[in-house]
Amino acid sequence: MPSTTTLPVHEAATIAMDTVVKIQVVTDQDEAKVRYALQRALTWFATVEQACSRFDPNSELRQLLARPGEPVKVSPVLFEAVRFAVHLARATDGVFDPTVGLRLEQHGFNRHYITGQVLTSPDVDTSAAFRDVRFGPRRTITLRRPVVLDLGAVAKGLAIDLASCELLAFENFCVEAGGDLYAAGCNADGQPWRIGVQDPRDLDALAATLDISNRAVCTSGDYERKSRDGTGHHLLDPRTGQSAQGLASVTVVAPTVMAADGLATAAFILGLEDGVRFLQQSDVDGVFITSSGAMHRT
Amino acid sequence: MAKKMPGRLVALSASAVAAIYLAGLVSTQPAADSVTVASAGATTAVVATSTPLVVAAVAATATPVVAPTGVPTTAATPPPAATATATTSTAASPSTYANGTFSGSGTSRFGNVNVSVSVSNGKIANAQITSVTTKYPASRIASLPGQVVQNQTANVNLVTGATSSSQAFKQAVQQALAQAQALAASSTAAAG
Numbered sequence: 314m315p316s317t318t319t320l321p322v323h324e325a326a327t328i329a330m331d332t333v334v335k336i337q338v339v340t341d342q343d344e345a346k347v348r349y350a351l352q353r354a355l356t357w358f359a360t361v362e363q364a365c366s367r368f369d370p371n372s373e374l375r376q377l378l379a380r381p382g383e384p385v386k387v388s389p390v391l392f393e394a395v396r397f398a399v400h401l402a403r404a405t406d407g408v409f410d411p412t413v414g415l416r417l418e419q420h421g422f423n424r425h426y427i428t429g430q431v432l433t434s435p436d437v438d439t440s441a442a443f444r445d446v447r448f449g450p451r452r453t454i455t456l457r458r459p460v461v462l463d464l465g466a467v468a469k470g471l472a473i474d475l476a477s478c479e480l481l482a483f484e485n486f487c488v489e490a491g492g493d494l495y496a497a498g499c500n501a502d503g504q505p506w507r508i509g510v511q512d513p514r515d516l517d518a519l520a521a522t523l524d525i526s527n528r529a530v531c532t533s534g535d536y537e538r539k540s541r542d543g544t545g546h547h548l549l550d551p552r553t554g555q556s557a558q559g560l561a562s563v564t565v566v567a568p569t570v571m572a573a574d575g576l577a578t579a580a581f582i583l584g585l586e587d588g589v590r591f592l593q594q595s596d597v598d599g600v601f602i603t604s605s606g607a608m609h610r611t
Numbered sequence: 612m613a614k615k616m617p618g619r620l621v622a623l624s625a626s627a628v629a630a631i632y633l634a635g636l637v638s639t640q641p642a643a644d645s646v647t648v649a650s651a652g653a654t655t656a657v658v659a660t661s662t663p664l665v666v667a668a669v670a671a672t673a674t675p676v677v678a679p680t681g682v683p684t685t686a687a688t689p690p691p692a693a694t695a696t697a698t699t700s701t702a703a704s705p706s707t708y709a710n711g712t713f714s715g716s717g718t719s720r721f722g723n724v725n726v727s728v729s730v731s732n733g734k735i736a737n738a739q740i741t742s743v744t745t746k747y748p749a750s751r752i753a754s755l756p757g758q759v760v761q762n763q764t765a766n767v768n769l770v771t772g773a774t775s776s777s778q779a780f781k782q783a784v785q786q787a788l789a790q791a792q793a794l795a796a797s798s799t800a801a802a803g
Contacts, residue, residue, distance in 0.1 A: 326740045326743045327740060328726070328738055328739065328780060330742055332780070333724060333740065333743060333779070333780050335743060335745065369773070384697070389630060389631045389634040389635075392633055393627035393628075393630060393631050394627075396623075396627065397620075397624055397627050400620060400623055401620060402620075404619075404620055470624075471628065471631075474624075474628040475628060475631060475632055475635075477630045478628065487768065487769060489769050492770065492771050492772045492773045493769060493771065494769055496768075496769065500768050505766045506769065507766070507767045507768050507769075508768065508770070508771055509767035509769070509770040509771070509773075510765060510770070510771055510772060511770055511772035511773045513772070516720065516773075517720055519767065519770065522767055523771075524632065530771045531769045531771065532772030534772050546728060562772055564771055564772065565622075567621055568621055568624075568625060569621065569624040569625050569628055571624040571627065571628065572620055572621045572623075572624035572625075575620070575624070576620065577721050594618055595618055595620055595621060596618055596621065597621065
């Protein structure tokens with residue numbers, strides 16, 4: 314696949330999911346074709362956000378949360394996002410749990426990133442867990458108790474994966490959103506994409522580099538989103554109700570961004586020892602950086 | 612822990628992506644075909660320069676994003692009877708924004724983001740990127756266990772875990788909204 318000629322680079326960007334989305338396509342194919350594919354790719358971010366946002370009172374997710382106790386038919390996007398999040402919860406015995414949404418709201422992660430609108434959910438059951446989310450035939454979801462689902466660890470990755478599907482015809486491209494990415498083929502120099510891993514304690518520096526082709530890379534870190542009181546971050550441990558401790562960041566390399574994102578989040582909450590074992594069992598590669606700055610690779 | 616076959620997770624994620632993508636293709640293929648034919652003309656808001664930056668707006672209001680014709684919209688329309696129990700409040704009073712389109716820029720250690728924010732009826736209607744530049748530093752590899760990564764200074768293409776572009780975009784939006792607020796305040800003062 315590496316080539317000696319330099320191909321044109323086409324770029325696209327948008328704002329979605331509280332972050333900046335950037336796409337690069339490296340190809341000498343017809344420009345109109347590239348731009349059409351880029352537009353389709355960007356649209357997936359709006360589609361997934363509209364389905365999965367916890368911050369938008371009109372999202373499909375919020376409509377689902379408003380109807381506990383009955384089977385609700387949902388879109389393929391919401392169905393698959395919730396199903397993957399619940400599978401991840403089962404695989405970690407609830408250490409990762411998408412029903413952590415209420416606690417996130419209580420920690421101040423409840424503000425829409427553009428409108429500033431604050432959402433609060435007064436009527437949820439604080440003892441509810443992922444086991445209260447049931448899947449039925451014909452894409453129905455039943456919430457056995459009122460819950461607040463947070464799909465933050467899943468939805469952005471899913472959107473990148475779907476955007477990438479639109480670009481497969483070009484072979485060489487990358488889709489990045491807020492530090493999570495999929496890189497296919499080669500960069501403009503005909504080499505594998507060179508990915509820097511953010512140093513979690515010195516944001517001007519990189520802790521490592523990875524050469525990536527046809528793989529997703531995601532990082533969960535304690536420096537990403539601080540709670541409003543400044544004492545915690547957004548990766549809550551359901552066992553304690555507090556921010557997970559011990560690790561500064563976990564980077565996962567996997568075939569899909571949804572898997573990489575979810576597994577990185579779960580491994581971060583699990584901590585170093587269990588997190589390494591979990592990634593090995595999941596057959597993906599990881600880079601762990603501890604709070605003291607030590608680095609471990611699986 | 613983790614005794615419930617985590618190895619299946621990667622396969623599950625791949626089949627989930629495929630299921631959604633195929634559902635989108637099936638439901639939008641006829642429309643997509645018609646747009647492909649028409650795409651030589653003007654289809655969407657694409658900036659035509661030598662290195663075209665395709666921009667897409669994000670809807671920030673109650674109005675769902677309207678997808679351009681032929682793009683994969685797989686979301687089923689939620690039942691109209693559904694009402695959200697979540698309550699909302701707005702941090703800044705919407706009436707403090709003047710109507711119009713305002714631009715702002717934000718900078719971060721890895722680049723700049725310029726945005727355009729439009730305000731309609733005192734509310735933020737949408738925000739979109741007008742340009743974005745990215746510049747990553749040459750990697751300064753900290754001390755690593757010898758074999759894993761060679762010391763090198765090559766530039767990286769992307770950085771995982773870098774969230775500074777998000778902060779730059781928020782800064783840009785705030786700058787744009789500050790103009791909308793200032794304009795609203797001055798017109799209020801003039802009226803008073």
